[in-house]
Amino acid sequence: xxxxxxxxxxxxxxxxxxxxxxxxxxxxxxxxxxxxxxxxxxxxxxxxxxxxxxxxxxxxxxxxxxxxxxxxxxxxxxxxxxxxxxxxxxxxxxxxxxxxxxxxxxxxxxxxxxxxxxxxxxxxxxxxxxxxxxxxxxxxxxxxxxxxxxxxxxxxxxxxxxxxxxxxxxxxxxxxxxxxxxxxxxxxxxxxxxxxxxxxxxxxxxxxxxxxxxxxxxxxxxxxxxxxxxxxxxxxxxxxxxxxxxxxxxxxxxxxxxxxxxxxxxxxxxxxxxxxxxxxxxxxxxxxxxxxxxxxxxxxxxxxxxxxxxxxxxxxxxxxxxxxxxxxxxxxxxxxxxxxxxxxxxx
Amino acid sequence: xxxxxxxxxxxxxxxxxxxxxxxxxxxxxxxxxxxxxxxxxxxxxxxxxxxxxxxxxxxxxxxxxxxxxxxxxxxxxxxxxxxxxxxxxxxxxxxxxxxxxxxxxxxxxxxxxxxxxxxxxxxxxxxxxxxxxxxxxxxxxxxxxxxxxxxxxxxxxxxxxxxxxxxxxxxxxxxxxxxxxxxxxxxxxxxxxxxxxxxxxxxxxxxxxxxxxxxxxxxxxxxxxxxxxxxxxxxxxxxxxxxxxxxxxxxxxxxxxxxxxxxxxxxxxxxxxxxxxxxxxxxxxxxxxxxxxxxxxxxxxxxxxxxxxxxxxxxxxxxxxxxxxxxxxxxxxxxxxxxxxxxxxxx
DNA sequence: GATTTGTGCGCAATCGATTGCATATAAGGA
DNA sequence: TCCTTATATGCAATCGATTGCGCACAAATC
Numbered sequence: 001x002x003x004x005x006x007x008x009x010x011x012x013x014x015x016x017x018x019x020x021x022x023x024x025x026x027x028x029x030x031x032x033x034x035x036x037x038x039x040x041x042x043x044x045x046x047x048x049x050x051x052x053x054x055x056x057x058x059x060x061x062x063x064x065x066x067x068x069x070x071x072x073x074x075x076x077x078x079x080x081x082x083x084x085x086x087x088x089x090x091x092x093x094x095x096x097x098x099x100x101x102x103x104x105x106x107x108x109x110x111x112x113x114x115x116x117x118x119x120x121x122x123x124x125x126x127x128x129x130x131x132x133x134x135x136x137x138x139x140x141x142x143x144x145x146x147x148x149x150x151x152x153x154x155x156x157x158x159x160x161x162x163x164x165x166x167x168x169x170x171x172x173x174x175x176x177x178x179x180x181x182x183x184x185x186x187x188x189x190x191x192x193x194x195x196x197x198x199x200x201x202x203x204x205x206x207x208x209x210x211x212x213x214x215x216x217x218x219x220x221x222x223x224x225x226x227x228x229x230x231x232x233x234x235x236x237x238x239x240x241x242x243x244x245x246x247x248x249x250x251x252x253x254x255x256x257x258x259x260x261x262x263x264x265x266x267x268x269x270x271x272x273x274x275x276x277x278x279x280x281x282x283x284x285x286x287x288x289x290x291x292x293x294x295x296x297x298x299x300x301x302x303x304x305x306x307x308x309x310x311x312x313x314x315x316x317x318x319x320x321x322x323x324x325x326x327x328x329x330x331x332x333x334x335x336x337x338x339x340x341x342x343x344x345x346x347x
Numbered sequence: 348x349x350x351x352x353x354x355x356x357x358x359x360x361x362x363x364x365x366x367x368x369x370x371x372x373x374x375x376x377x378x379x380x381x382x383x384x385x386x387x388x389x390x391x392x393x394x395x396x397x398x399x400x401x402x403x404x405x406x407x408x409x410x411x412x413x414x415x416x417x418x419x420x421x422x423x424x425x426x427x428x429x430x431x432x433x434x435x436x437x438x439x440x441x442x443x444x445x446x447x448x449x450x451x452x453x454x455x456x457x458x459x460x461x462x463x464x465x466x467x468x469x470x471x472x473x474x475x476x477x478x479x480x481x482x483x484x485x486x487x488x489x490x491x492x493x494x495x496x497x498x499x500x501x502x503x504x505x506x507x508x509x510x511x512x513x514x515x516x517x518x519x520x521x522x523x524x525x526x527x528x529x530x531x532x533x534x535x536x537x538x539x540x541x542x543x544x545x546x547x548x549x550x551x552x553x554x555x556x557x558x559x560x561x562x563x564x565x566x567x568x569x570x571x572x573x574x575x576x577x578x579x580x581x582x583x584x585x586x587x588x589x590x591x592x593x594x595x596x597x598x599x600x601x602x603x604x605x606x607x608x609x610x611x612x613x614x615x616x617x618x619x620x621x622x623x624x625x626x627x628x629x630x631x632x633x634x635x636x637x638x639x640x641x642x643x644x645x646x647x648x649x650x651x652x653x654x655x656x657x658x659x660x661x662x663x664x665x666x667x668x669x670x671x672x673x674x675x676x677x678x679x680x681x682x683x684x685x686x687x688x689x690x691x692x693x694x
Numbered sequence: 695g696a697t698t699t700g701t702g703c704g705c706a707a708t709c710g711a712t713t714g715c716a717t718a719t720a721a722g723g724a
Numbered sequence: 725t726c727c728t729t730a731t732a733t734g735c736a737a738t739c740g741a742t743t744g745c746g747c748a749c750a751a752a753t754c
Binding site for chain 1: 731732733734735736738739740741
């Protein structure tokens with residue numbers, strides 16, 4: 001089965017010229033016929049279409065792209081593609097774009113600003129028709145994005161955005177989600193709610209912190225800054241943060257983490273100390289990572305409606321391309337997140 | 348901040364002709380200078396390179412692609428991109444390709460054969476230089492893949508492959524992984540080990556079943572066909588399968604599932620019945636989905652080395668492109684999976 | 695000094711498709 | 725019959741970069 005095969009070279013080079021030769025007409029006519037140009041007779045149209053089928057003609061999209069100045073490619077840059085949230089957004093984008101005959105190029109920034117610049121430049125070199133980005137944690141200098149806009153290339157931010165730049169964007173209502181989650185904790189009778197957050201210069205984390213504070217204030221609960229811990233909110237950070245709270249002897253009866261990873265880390269440590277969840281401590285995360293469903297108890301969290309977010313972002317790209325490539329009127333779509341209440345906060 | 352901006356149209360159209368005009372030479376010379384052609388004087392090379400920098404020239408990759416017949420694009424088709432395994436493979440591919448100045452187009456087949464054909468044809472239309480596929484569950488007709496090979500377009504299968512076609516491929520040693528997991532269960536003293544499998548016409552599942560059987564045989568344990576359950580192995584299937592075993596009163600003290608989802612489903616049901624894991628029943632999955640680390644007890648599983656798999660697949664693509672695009676000598680790389688022993692099988 | 699060799703660069707075709715501007719033929723109008 | 729107006733198609737430029745061939749001019753060889 002694995003032996004050498006005799007294989008012919010039919011590197012399928014059929015072009016409109018082949019069709020033209022076959023029919024004794026010119027490539028112009030073939031091109032027009034295939035594009036259903038009104039000035040071509042029905043008769044030759046039929047002839048051309050039949051001939052195209054017969055020799056299995058497929059237009060060379062590269063040539064089309066060069067001539068038309070449109071590559072029908074969309075570039076995506078995300079920190080990493082193998083994170084459930086990002087891959088789900090990509091899924092949404094791909095699905096929407098695919099239906100419209102657009103293809104999607106992905107590239108990863110690894111949350112590194114230099115790498116992010118590189119990949120975006122690479123996408124521009126590839127002549128993508130538009131770019132969709134979830135910016136990295138380090139991103140500060142926005143001139144690159146400004147120049148993308150100045151060149152009339154549709155640019156869409158999603159999830160992680162920057163408000164200093166008038167760029168069309170799709171986000172979820174982070175503040176409201178955090179508010180609702182915190183309120184839920186309060187309704188469940190938790191009163192000393194800690195919060196895990198990340199660098200709050202990143203908009204989404206600032207927003208979530210805000211929602212948390214709002215809910216507490218609404219319930220007349222005094223804010224305790226020592227209960228607000230900043231970290232990268234990965235697994236290990238969650239462990240450390242909760243350990244810190246325990247070591248300090250901080251009285252807390254719930255934790256709301258801006259990341260699911262952080263909360264799982266906390267859960268692991270608490271279980272070691274035989275803390276009962278949710279009876280003694282309630283735990284809520286953010287992101288609806290698949291694993292939150294399978295921990296025990298299952299974790300309360302926020303679903304970021306990632307696939308719809310991808311679809312909206314893609315839709316926005318097409319809108320921009322057609323109507324406002326220079327983003328004179330950037331749009332902002334705010335999706336409603338879904339609060340997922342599970343056992344970890346139900347006592 | 349969101350008001351209208353005055354934005355100039357610098358749709359950056361700098362071409363080699365602009366450089367040529369600026370310097371009073373021809374585009375040919377500019378092209379050669381930029382490509383470091385030996386017949387161009389060092390002096391003009393310097394002039395050209397400086398001028399290129401000055402006007403911020405970037406080669407139009409579309410034009411380059413048309414002229415050279417190489418798009419520097421790699422197409423990937425996976426069933427769905429938002430599954431940890433696939434997105435991790437994509438991550439590996441992207442990382443490797445990116446280092447070599449190649450870009451990656453992704454498309455999803457949704458495990459639907461028609462869709463799979465469509466996306467592969469779309470990738471061919473986009474003139475990708477190569478295609479990497481993890482075939483869908485339905486895929487039967489392989490003529491499309493054969494024709495890709497016949498056209499001299501490097502094709503690489505990964506994970507889900509088909510052995511009827513001599514295509515270069517990267518897989519893991521599924522049989523061995525299953526064998527080792529089963530052996531581990533046996534070593535832990537489990538004797539009545541059930542197995543969840545999927546349609547065994549899909550190679551990977553057949554292999555895993557085989558490894559399971561081998562280990563049992565090695566330990567002189569009689570195979571009980573009633574302990575081998577076939578399903579789609581999603582969460583719900585896992586629940587049903589284990590319920591089925593319970594209803595039938597089958598005596599089993601361990602389950603090895605070919606999918607992590609299946610085993611989590613089983614775990615949920617068993618917990619409802621207050622079955623002690625791992626004391627009464629040991630549980631092992633396959634795939635090392637992120638959630639397996641966070642269940643309690645944490646699940647024993649098999650890591651499919653997805654990122655390395657992506658890198659190997661990408662490496663294979665470049666090899667094929669350079670040396671054997673028509674795959675007269677298809678290669679097969681078998682990666683060693685990593686057995687991840689966790690609490691769910693340690694009693 | 696005549697001839698060969700080498701250096702540096704331009705001309706024009708090419709990749710495949712699209713499109714503005716003719717042109718040729720047929721059909722319609724005066 | 726002559727002229728206008730459609731209708732159907734061809735010609736050639738274009739998108740931006742690459743490359744075989746050729747042509748100057750200079751340097752080297754005899």
